[in-house]
Amino acid sequence: MKIGIISFAHMHAQAYAHYLSEHPDVELTAIWDEDVSRGSDMAEKYTCQYYSDLHVFLQTDIEAVVICSENVKHKEHIFAAAHEKKHILCEKPIATEIEDAKEIIAVCKEKGVRLQVAYPVRFSPVIQKVKHMIQSNELGEVLAINGTNHGQMPGGWFIDKELSGGGAAIDHIVHLMDIIRWMLKDEVSTIYAELDTRFHEVDVEDCGIVTLKLESGVIVSIDPSWSRPNTFPTWGDVTLEIIGAKGNLSIDVFKQHALLYDDTNKKVQQLPWSSDMDQGLIHDFISCLKEGSSPSITGEDGLRTLEVVQAAYQSADTNQVVTLNRVSL
Amino acid sequence: MLRIAVIGLGKMGQRHLEAWSCLDKCEVVGLVGRDTNKLHTLGSDFNAKVFTSLKDLFNQVEVDVVDICLPTYLHYPYVKQVAEAGKHVICEKPLGMNGEESRAILDICEQQNVQLYVGQTLRFDAEYVHAHNQVKHGVIGNPGVVRLSRGTAYPYGKDSWYEDDSKSGGILLDLGIHDFDWLIWTFGDVERVMAQHVKRELEDGRKLSYALVTLKMKHGTIAHVELSWAKTRLETSFEIAGENGLIVSNSMENQPIRFTNWETSTKPTYLSNNIVEDSPILRQLEHFKGCILEGNIPIVTAEEAIQAVEVAEAAIQSAATGQPVNLVERKVTR
Numbered sequence: 204m205k206i207g208i209i210s211f212a213h214m215h216a217q218a219y220a221h222y223l224s225e226h227p228d229v230e231l232t233a234i235w236d237e238d239v240s241r242g243s244d245m246a247e248k249y250t251c252q253y254y255s256d257l258h259v260f261l262q263t264d265i266e267a268v269v270i271c272s273e274n275v276k277h278k279e280h281i282f283a284a285a286h287e288k289k290h291i292l293c294e295k296p297i298a299t300e301i302e303d304a305k306e307i308i309a310v311c312k313e314k315g316v317r318l319q320v321a322y323p324v325r326f327s328p329v330i331q332k333v334k335h336m337i338q339s340n341e342l343g344e345v346l347a348i349n350g351t352n353h354g355q356m357p358g359g360w361f362i363d364k365e366l367s368g369g370g371a372a373i374d375h376i377v378h379l380m381d382i383i384r385w386m387l388k389d390e391v392s393t394i395y396a397e398l399d400t401r402f403h404e405v406d407v408e409d410c411g412i413v414t415l416k417l418e419s420g421v422i423v424s425i426d427p428s429w430s431r432p433n434t435f436p437t438w439g440d441v442t443l444e445i446i447g448a449k450g451n452l453s454i455d456v457f458k459q460h461a462l463l464y465d466d467t468n469k470k471v472q473q474l475p476w477s478s479d480m481d482q483g484l485i486h487d488f489i490s491c492l493k494e495g496s497s498p499s500i501t502g503e504d505g506l507r508t509l510e511v512v513q514a515a516y517q518s519a520d521t522n523q524v525v526t527l528n529r530v531s532l
Numbered sequence: 533m534l535r536i537a538v539i540g541l542g543k544m545g546q547r548h549l550e551a552w553s554c555l556d557k558c559e560v561v562g563l564v565g566r567d568t569n570k571l572h573t574l575g576s577d578f579n580a581k582v583f584t585s586l587k588d589l590f591n592q593v594e595v596d597v598v599d600i601c602l603p604t605y606l607h608y609p610y611v612k613q614v615a616e617a618g619k620h621v622i623c624e625k626p627l628g629m630n631g632e633e634s635r636a637i638l639d640i641c642e643q644q645n646v647q648l649y650v651g652q653t654l655r656f657d658a659e660y661v662h663a664h665n666q667v668k669h670g671v672i673g674n675p676g677v678v679r680l681s682r683g684t685a686y687p688y689g690k691d692s693w694y695e696d697d698s699k700s701g702g703i704l705l706d707l708g709i710h711d712f713d714w715l716i717w718t719f720g721d722v723e724r725v726m727a728q729h730v731k732r733e734l735e736d737g738r739k740l741s742y743a744l745v746t747l748k749m750k751h752g753t754i755a756h757v758e759l760s761w762a763k764t765r766l767e768t769s770f771e772i773a774g775e776n777g778l779i780v781s782n783s784m785e786n787q788p789i790r791f792t793n794w795e796t797s798t799k800p801t802y803l804s805n806n807i808v809e810d811s812p813i814l815r816q817l818e819h820f821k822g823c824i825l826e827g828n829i830p831i832v833t834a835e836e837a838i839q840a841v842e843v844a845e846a847a848i849q850s851a852a853t854g855q856p857v858n859l860v861e862r863k864v865t866r
Contacts, residue, residue: 346730347742349758351679395726395856397746397754401676402775410677410773412746412756414726416854422728424744424756428677430773444681446742446762448734522724524855 204492207233207265209257209272209280211245212360213294215321215481216271220249222485223269229489235260237272261287267317267492270294273366274373278303285314292319292488295377296512297505299368301530304509308502308532319488319498320505322381324441326483329456333445334386342447345387349446350379351426354439362405370407372398372515375427377508378441381500384507389417391511391527398519402430413515436462437473503532534821537562537589537619538580539610540601541570544624544651548601549578551814558821562589586610590617597622597647597824599817604706605629605699611637615644622649622820626709627834629701631842638834649820649830650837652713656815658808659786663772663779664718672774675719675753680711681769683760686739695739703741703759704729704851705844711757712847713832713840715747719755722843724748724858729851745847750860 206229208220223231235254236242246253254260261268261283267290270280278298284291291311297320298304311318324330336342352375360366361374384390398411410428417423431439441456459477491498507529514525536558538548545565552560563580565571575582583589586598597620600610607623614621621641627650628634641648654660667675684707687694694700704727716722729743740762747755760767769782788807810818822828846857 343734344732346732346740347728347744349681349744393854395746397724397726397748399676399752399754401674401752401754402773410754412677412754414728414744414746416728420730422730422742422744424728424746424758426677426679426756428773430677430778432773432776432778435778444758446730446740446760448732448740451760451762522856522858 204228204267204489205230205232205263205265207231207235207260207263207268207289208245209260209268209270209284210236210276211241211271212238212273213271215294216245216269218479218481219269219271219292219485220245222482224249226485226489228493233260233263233265257283261289265289267291267488273360274299274368275366278307281307281318282310285310285316288314288316290317290492292321293505294321295381295505296368296373296509297502298509299373301506301510301513304502304506305530305532308506311502317491317498318502319491320500320502321484322378322500322504323480323484324378324382324456325385325500326480326487327441327456328478329454329459330382330386333443333452333454336452337386337445337447341449342445342452343449345421345445345447347421347446348383348423349444350383350424351440351442352376352378353426353431354429355431355433355435356403356405356409356429362403362407364407367407369512369516370400370405371409371427371429372396372411372413372519373512374429376413376425376512376515379425379427379443380508380511381504383417383423384504387417387419387421389419389421390507390529391514392416392418393524393526394511394514394518395524396515396518398515402428408519411515411519415511434470436471437475506530506532534558534825535561535594535596536599537564537593537595537597538599538601539564539586540624541565541567541574542601545601546574547813548599548817549574549580551811551817552599553578554814555818555821557825561593561595564589586613586617590619595619600624603693603699604701605693608633608637611648612640615640615646618644618646620647620649620824622651622817624651625653625713625837626701626705626841626844627837628841629705630845631838634838634841638838641834647824648834649823650832650834651813651816652710652832652837652840653812653816654710654714655717655832656819657806657812659781659806660714663770663781664714666779667718667772667774671777672772672779673776675772675774677773678715678719678753678755679758679771680715680755681758681760681767682707682711683758683763683767685764686741686761688739701844701848703743703761704745704847705841707759707761708743708745708757708844708847709840711759712747712843713836715749715755715757716836716839716843717832719749719751719753721750721839722747722846722859723750724856725843725846725850726856727847727850743847743851747843
């Protein structure tokens with residue numbers, strides 16, 4: 204199965220390229236990138252062909268594409284790929300506007316291409332175990348969740364609203380929101396958000412706390428802040444405290460690491476040794492394609508998480524609680 | 533010499549008695565309580581005369597200060613009695629059931645010209661004082677997001693007044709007061725509060741209470757406080773992220789000694805077991821003693837204790853209505 208990558212703007216593209224190259228049933232044959240030198244470098248690194256023309260790239264015999272362009276360009280690239288009947292794995296967020304996400308879902312449906320949104324945290328063995336514990340009722344009824352998805356400030360196009368659609372909120376609310384929806388099979392009812400720019404001289408928000416109530420009544424806090432300093436021993440974190448009627452669950456997704464006190468680089472670093480969730484995501488996407496099954500993470504999952512982000516922005520602008528009106532599909 | 537009477541024989545009363553007995557230039561001259569058995573046992577343990585009412589106490593011994601270790605809903609009536617007898621007051625946190633009552637407590641003390649000290653113990657807790665000082669010294673630069681977490685076992689049993697919101701204010705007041713006071717002390721006034729709260733009584737009779745509170749400080753810092761009465765022991769943690777750094781501390785990872793006793797089951801704990809030379813309560817009471825005897829400047833004022841209660845009250849209101857509460861507006865409309 205031949206697969207191509209559209210853009211290496213998002214750093215996750217490298218991990219995806221690596222796991223595509225390693226996959227026994229896959230050949231990474233083509234890369235398109237707006238940035239000629241980045242695209243050529245990556246094509247050389249992963250020994251495949253670089254294309255400077257997206258149209259030509261999409262005419263090749265690839266079956267599917269992995270899209271890692273800047274957030275606002277997802278729509279354009281998904282449309283182009285769908286029109287050429289290429290299946291799609293798109294980096295999160297699915298889009299920056301709800302209307303765009305709707306159109307993306309519609310066009311993929313119309314063209315009969317599978318669209319998967321990249322929420323790799325679902326493939327963390329830690330999160331898989333947590334999901335199993337919740338769904339087998341080991342925690343009893345879930346009552347509350349206190350979550351963080353912290354990061355360092357990524358810089359580059361991530362802090363250019365014209366390309367990213369926003370800052371820490373759009374970057375980091377979605378991961379936790381996705382696993383909460385997925386594990387609890389629940390949707391968001393109301394949202395309140397405090398968002399601010401307090402760590403860096405950037406034009407987008409770099410921190411905040413989001414307060415959510417789910418339809419079942421579960422109360423949730425999400426901290427999506429880019430609040431990890433440069434000296435933090437890794438890129439960030441995903442943590443969850445889940446309060447259930449039968450007990451508490453404290454989760455630190457990346458806790459399985461060795462700690463390196465590194466004199467050479469004058470840093471303390473976490474060296475993860477657990478299985479890589481990006482690999483799980485790529486393998487899942489490939490097996491969906493091979494088996495012709497529906498994608499495990501759908502366009503709707505992308506849309507529902509984006510709706511929460513947009514409601515958080517609305518709440519932060521007005522200091523009011525926003526009741527989520529989910530668009531119908 | 534400071535002549536002290538302690539009222540209240542519960543957990544806090546006993547802790548205070550232990551601390552007073554370790555301090556010099558002071559003497560517990562009276563112990564007041566309802567449970568006569570316990571009263572006599574504690575009276576003989578701490579070598580104090582025992583009384584079943586404040587009236588008897590004041591009639592029979594000379595007292596300088598009364599240390600009130602009673603349930604929160606009794607603070608107002610007992611502070612009133614003590615102040616009207618012209619004695620100084622040390623009062624357990626939270627000062628009152630709400631802002632208005634706390635304000636009335638301070639007013640009475642001012643009218644009667646007696647001093648009022650509030651036991652906001654975190655201000656004397658080495659771990660939290662240290663963190664406060666790091667922020668004040670600018671170690672992390674301008675603060676951005678502060679996360680605090682405090683959990684204990686559910687307060688069942690003899691102290692079941694904690695369970696009754698009309699007596700303790702519930703988890704948001706009784707447990708939250710610590711972190712709210714520390715936040716105000718360290719980062720200044722609170723502008724807005726948003727809170728969510730769940731309480732459950734389970735089929736097997738167990739109960740839990742859990743709350744998540746977001747505070748927007750007036751100068752901009754965003755704070756998040758997790759409060760849990762769903763743990764098996766006291767667990768606290770905080771992280772303070774600023775533009776130049778991040779301070780993290782977690783009681784579960786700060787234990788220099790871990791002892792697992794095979795025989796005793798997991799007994800719930802409520803109070804800090806940090807290994808320090810002086811316990812926070814000891815440091816606190818020693819400080820109050822110095823304020824009364826030597827006129828030292830108090831680390832925590834009653835005014836600040838009122839502010840913390842007001843924040844807790846706003847959190848309770850927010851959790852009840854599902855809406856954020858603006859503290860500045862509340863003050864103006866009052």
